[in-house]
Amino acid sequence: MKVEDFKFDLPEELIAQHPLEDRTSSRLMVLGKNSDDLKHKHFYDVIEYFEPGDTLVLNNTRVIPARLIGEKEETGGKIELLLLKRVGDDLWECLSKPGKKAKPKARFSFGEGKLLGEIQEVLDNGNRIVKFFYDGLFENVLDELGQMPLPPYIHETLQDKERYQTVYSKEKGSAAAPTAGLHFTQDLLEQIKSKGVNIVYLTLHVGLGTFRPVKVENIEEHDMHSEFYMISKETADIINETKKRGNKVIAVGTTSTRTLETIGDENGMVKEASGWTNIFIYPGYKYRVIDALITNFHLPESTLIMLVSALAGQEKVLNAYKEAVKEKYRFFSFGDAMLII
Known part of the structure; x- marks a missing residue:
């Protein structure tokens, strides 16, 4: 299957640059998974499609202010680090800009020395392993000095940092928001x-x-990135009971979907687990756990539109996206939503 099979024309003005004042007032396209139904609604109407006994699965990760802007200790030259994932005690895998300054043993200062970083290693993919030095709690230092790492297609400044967090965010560790939950x-x-x-x-x-x-x-040749997940016994038990009753498991977002499909067995049962997943879902994949999906509108040729196409069918999804463009839906992180059910 070719990447170009997931191409569609997207006018730049449809890329949402800021969140709506009322989270639930975004538009909602409802797409029939096994039918030709397509309806235009608002997100607050989503409750109409849930039945008693269904289970809604939300990702409670919280975005950390992972963008650090500082200077090289020796020269004072500017450096920007983006924290991607914690790989050990005070060790983080980071993106660095510009990369040429971030050679092994180079040291950088942030917040006039409140936080120091030293490059430990340059990885094959160009990312850096950085060791940080500070007083107190790292999370508190990061809250003070870090900036919210908005996606590259958002060019406007975010006035309220909490609008790039879900209202139920709890577990700190993400470099990007699970945006389907923002509604x-x-x-x-x-x-x-x-x-x-x-x-x-x-x-x-x-x-x-x-x-x-x-x-x-x-x-099929794409090398998928890996992400850390955790699911509790309580959550797993409720999902399994839902499946046994014949009710729907509705995933909120591609992140919840990827987690559930990583741990689900051939009967769609899940269990308490944690670990790293690099599952890549594209058409031909048979979903085992989720029955329905709430998601935003994604980039052309992205792994996310491939995941959605695996649930509802490539042709149907691309036709729905054409309709979304025609109807001027807002796309990506701060955009509108789709329910596939």
């Missing part, structure tokens, strides 16, 4: 619970690999 408010979640729908949480720390383009012609 929920606490009030909407309470309404969903009141309808008899289970709401459960897992954690997958989103890496910037989620924005990495597919650079091979045949998608």
Whole structure:
């Protein structure tokens, strides 16, 4: 299967640059997984598609202010580090800009010395392993000095950092938000619970690999990035009971989907687990755990649109995307949503 099979024309003005004031007022396209149904709704209407006994699975990761801007100790030259993932005690894999300054043993200062970083190693992919030195708690230092790492296609400054967090974010560790969850408010979640729908949480720390383009012609040759996940026994038990009853498991976002499909067995049962996943889902994949998906509108030729196409069919998804462009839906992180059910 070719990467170009997932190409579509997207006018740049449809890339959402800022979040809506009311999270739930974004538009919602409802796409029939096994039918030709396509409806235009608003996100607050999503509750209409849930039944008592269904389970909604949310990713409770929290984005860390992972962009650090500092200077080289010897020369004062500017450096920017983007923390991708923790790989040991005070050791992080980072992107560096410019890379030529970030050679092994180079030291950098952030916040006038409140945080120091030393390059330990340059990896084959060009990323750096950096050891940090500081007083107190690393999370507190990062909260003070770091900036929110917005996706590369967002050019406007975010006024309120919390708008790039879900209202249920809890476990710190992501370099990007699980954006399908940005549409929920606490009030909407309470309404969903009141309808008899289970709401459960897992954690997958989103890496910037989620924005990495597919650079091979045949998608089967793409090397998928890996991300850390955790799922509790309580969450696993509720999902398994839902499957046994014949109710729907509805994943919120591609991150929740990838976690569940990583740990699901051939019968769609899941268990308490943690680890790293590099699962790559594209058409031909048979879903085992999830029955429905809430997701945003994704980049052309991305692994995310491939995952969505595996659930609803490539032709149907691309036709839905053409309709979204025609109807001027807002795309990507701060954009509108799609429910495939």
